[in-house]
Amino acid sequence: MENKKNKSEKSLAQLGSAAVTSHTVNEEAKKQPSYQTVTEIMDWGAAITKVIVDLGKAVPVDSVTKETFHVHVQRYDRRLENPFLQEGNRIMKNAYVSDKHGKPAEKMGQYAVLEMQVSPTLSLSSAINYDWKGTGFNDWTDNQYTITQQRNIQTSDGTISELVIDTFTGGVRELxxxxxxxxxxxxxxxxxxxxxxxxxxxxxxxxxxxxxxxxxxxxxxxxxxxxxxxxxxxxxxxxxxxxxxxxxxxxxxxxxxxxxxxxxxxxxxxxxxxxxxxxxxxxxxxxxxxxxxxxxxxxxxxxxxxxxxxxxxxxxxxxxxxxxxxxxxxxxxxxxxxxxxxxxxxxxxxxxxxxxxxxxxxxxxxxxxxxxxxxxxxxxxxxxxxxxxxxxxxxxxxxxxxxxxxxxxxxxxxxxxxxxxxxxxxxxxxxxxxxxx
Structure with a gap:
């Protein structure tokens, strides 16, 4: 028997569009405001429950609410002849300033966690797709997010406004x-x-x-x-x-x-x-x-x-x-x-x-x-x-x-x-x- 084993990628490289892009993110992109995804395995399957936004600079903990950003997603399954699945706006449940791992900040933080609604019937949240006409299998989807700032963020260095964030830098899949x-x-x-x-x-x-x-x-x-x-x-x-x-x-x-x-x-x-x-x-x-x-x-x-x-x-x-x-x-x-x-x-x-x-x-x-x-x-x-x-x-x-x-x-x-x-x-x-x- 031939047996080969490799450590799974910890950078969430297979999630969303990460399957294509996360290994090719250049240094310049890292300096720009960007986002990562957090995927959890729910009773019905994999769902993207959060995006973690890198704001590029530290902000006070009370400067971000669930009204600060608007989150839009486009979902694709590259196995299909027509890869586009759907698009729409994710509903925000909560938002808070955090560290880069998503842990709530005490006073200041450079990141914002945007928690979004998920449910068994909400396909916009899904990180996988079942190809029932073709392979008969599930597979990870490309999930392309655009996070648009709706309200200004006040910092000691000035105001952050009009951010449009669509640069994906990876993510995590819990468990x-x-x-x-x-x-x-x-x-x-x-x-x-x-x-x-x-x-x-x-x-x-x-x-x-x-x-x-x-x-x-x-x-x-x-x-x-x-x-x-x-x-x-x-x-x-x-x-x-x-x-x-x-x-x-x-x-x-x-x-x-x-x-x-x-x-x-x-x-x-x-x-x-x-x-x-x-x-x-x-x-x-x-x-x-x-x-x-x-x-x-x-x-x-x-x-x-x-x-x-x-x-x-x-x-x-x-x-x-x-x-x-x-x-x-x-x-x-x-x-x-x-x-x-x-x-x-x-x-x-x-x-x-x-x-x-x-x-x-x-x-x-x-x-x-x-x-x-x-x-x-x-x-x-x-x-x-x-x-x-x-x-x-x-x-x-x-x-x-x-x-x-x-x-x-x-x-x-x-x-x-x-x-x-x-x-x-x-x-x-x-x-x-x-x-x-």
Whole structure:
């Protein structure tokens, strides 16, 4: 196997127009008023939540409000025959003077942070685009901002007025930039991957493997963790359950469900390469605990999760297939017997119209229980809704996502069950599983 790994760019070079321009910014451009973007991975995907404006000189903390600047964006997807997607004005939520990293200044600062509204329905805020007519994949978009000054800024050196700022100098992608990327080739099949390494603590650390859905295939593995919220496995909240865990997010150039005879036939032409990648990754990171390797994935990735635990049930300590797409009719009695002793937590929603749980997850779960499985669980949600309280329908009820998006509950660790008389979250349960038990 050939395995190549490179540190991800920390300068946000892949974000927005940075994918093209951030490496070529000259010294003269750096002296001009300019902006950077801040991208966060939300429940529905990547969104640009802030721009940080370099004003060129220090200003008092009370000299910038949300009325000081007007923010306009044009969005492009360079994969498309007609790259232009849309343009419009971003709605300002807040604005404040800061240091260059966006931290609020105490008295004076050279930068202004402009916080903008985002929501599941506000496509102007999105940092990615789903090419549903062509590739079928998500990818980063070019987001070209123009920040126009609307009100004067008073400083001790005089007045700053009439700024028009459209020089992009990079940015950051929260959590995504904490991952590195690489690729591995096995028998002429190349898989890319994103991975996160915990701080070294002279102890063995578990490994969490996540397999992406159909929309996150391709050759840019940052999409595998940013097309939806998989990057959250590296968050402080989730890492705390494991006292630090490795995260490996492999990416297929097409679909995990690409079988040897037809799509979703119970096989995958990527399975051997995936297992080779996992074994190679574990061997290269000596502090990975071989007894605590966990695997999960959503939809297309849930399908591959099922294949992996079917064919390598003694390698993994636990699995958490989410809206998994392996038809129950393709799972034999013998395979149920092989899987029944592996700790598994299934997650899906009744409103899933893409992968009907009554044809996939539910009957498989029932067969495992009937076969005597002792540590197999099912979270069957009524629907998938916003639980943050931030996004609501016009009647005040929580915003409802597509029923297929049950992975949102996984990334936010909002999957719970009563186990041994105790309310237990998915991540609590996962961290407790070990082959030694």
């Amino acid at each position: 995504v930039d904490d991952f590195t990327t690489g690729k591995a080739t096995y028998d002429n099949i190349t898989l890319t991957y994103a991975d996160y390494s915990p701080a070294k603590n002279n102890e063995k650390n578990p490994l969490v493997i996540w397999l992406h859905g159909a929309g996150e295939g391709g050759i840019d593995p940052t999409i595998a963790i940013a097309g939806n919220k998989a990057a959250n496995f590296a968050s402080e909240e989730i890492q705390a359950y494991f006292d630090g865990a490795y995260v490996l997010a492999p990416q297929t150039p097409s679909f995990w469900m690409e079988g040897f005879t037809e799509f979703g036939d119970g096989t995958s032409k990527y399975q051997k390469a995936l297992m080779a990648l996992i074994e190679d990754y574990v061997s290269q990171n000596k502090d990975i605990d071989h007894s605590r390797i966990y695997i999960g994935g959503d939809s297309n990735g849930g399908y591959m999760t099922m294949l992996m635990i079917r064919d390598y049930p003694e390698y993994f300590a636990a699995a958490f297939p989410t809206c998994e797409a392996l038809k129950d009719s393709l799972i034999t009695v013998e395979e149920i017997q092989k899987m029944k002793n592996l700790p598994i937590w299934f997650i899906t929603a009744k409103t899933d119209k893409v992968v009907n749980p009554n044809l996939y997850t539910v009957p498989t779960y029932n067969r495992l229980i009937e076969a005597g499985a002792q540590n197999v669980h099912l979270s069957l949600f009524d629907h998938v809704i916003d639980t943050s309280g931030l996004y609501k329908n016009s009647d005040g009820t929580p915003y409802e996502y597509d029923g297929h998006w049950s992975w949102i509950y996984v990334y936010n660790n909002e999957v719970t069950n009563t186990i041994n008389g105790k309310a237990t979250t998915l991540m609590e349960w996962l961290a407790e599983q070990s082959l030694k038990k």
